[in-house]
Amino acid sequence: MAGVSTVPNGSLSKLQSLHGIFAIYKKQGPTSADVLNTLKKALLKEAGVANPNPRKRKKQPLKIGHGGTLDSNASGVLVVGIGEGTKMLTTMLAGSKKYRAVGELGKATDSLDVTGNVVEEKSYDHITKEAFEEKLKQFTGEIMQVPPLYSALKKDGKRMSVLLKQGQEVEAKPARPVTVYSLSLQDFSPPLFTIDVECGGGFYVRSLVDDLAKGLSSCAHVKELIRTKQGQFTLEEHALKEECWTLTDISQALQPCPEPSGQQKDAKKSKSKHKSGPSESKGDDGDHNSD
Template structure:
């Protein structure tokens, strides 16, 4: 019998370490098949290029989806200087190239410092934000570009672990609705040489980390009972949210 047809439908949060080159919706579809439960959603979209923490809310936990999506996020990424793309990341087409001669590590660090705290960010054209009910990425595919309103965001902290121009490895702790692609783009503009995001990994969402995350391969192949055991129960979830 399908689990979704049973009286006791497991509820909770399943933490996934998303693989590259798949959408968040792809992961949800896999989870629905593997768990035999239709009522599953995710908390915060990860672009196909990105890897890392994707939180799946299962059963009654879907009622907490909005609350969980409001949590602060942490990412580790790589910024590529000197090249701008249509999507602001490595998935897009190159639209401009600039020299990085004269760009120093000090200048890079100062540019990152400019984007600490609260500021406004213009979302990328290739995004799920809707204009008159149509996602912007669909308009972008048709070659259309519209004016996007700046949105308030906040960076609570950042770190730079490697500067090997044209590459810069960094971490950033940020608010809901923050686009790391636009962050990379804006830092490139501040440096005067352009930039795009060449790699991204979500490492934290609120109090949740990758420590208890399972891989997509495990989600596909593990016995259903094992996947249920990997879930954070509603009680565990409540305790974490209260403590956090």
């Protein structure tokens, strides 16, 4: 068939000419880093790079990163920056996100989600739908939140979740201010409940569910978590499924980088003389369960 074959060099040039951000669908199971490596490998392979190793950092022909970790057990929107678009990811970390979470009352786990070990069981028969909705009001607006021990946050350069799995003792990070723009109960069928939450950066849905249940004299953990929106990207309209991780589909979905002003260009030239840029931006802010 005419026009089907591609010239590898041409494809690689096309790939390297992409600069901006787009959204992909992260399925439940793999880590956000695993998903990014799968995407990178698919793009490099399509561009004709033989035996691409997405984990190799040095001399990479492709710069790519994500704008906020999703837990391995979570699914949904994962914003990706490519080329100069990796520099736009810090904006995505601070921006608002929407989640739908299914929680289970009566059982608490060490990870605060279904992947952990049950560490406490309490009754929940006393909790009514009305009491639950009333409690939600206390977690709306500017609140203080303690991040989960099992998270992408780091201690001495290592992720706390990794240190815990190695058997090391880890102290909880201090409570920090986070923002909840909206919080609503979608379904209440004890022990299960479903909530929708829109929040700012650094927020953990796992901690919210844990705190909610404690406030109701019970305990709970997250069974299912879906990020339905991040910034301008929604799950329904923008998140590319794995079969669409192609040069053509990404080119069409890409939100390009804004053109730098003359002053920004001069500043960039001055900065590049002193420091070379990162080969990859991960964009981790511990958005774990908001990652």
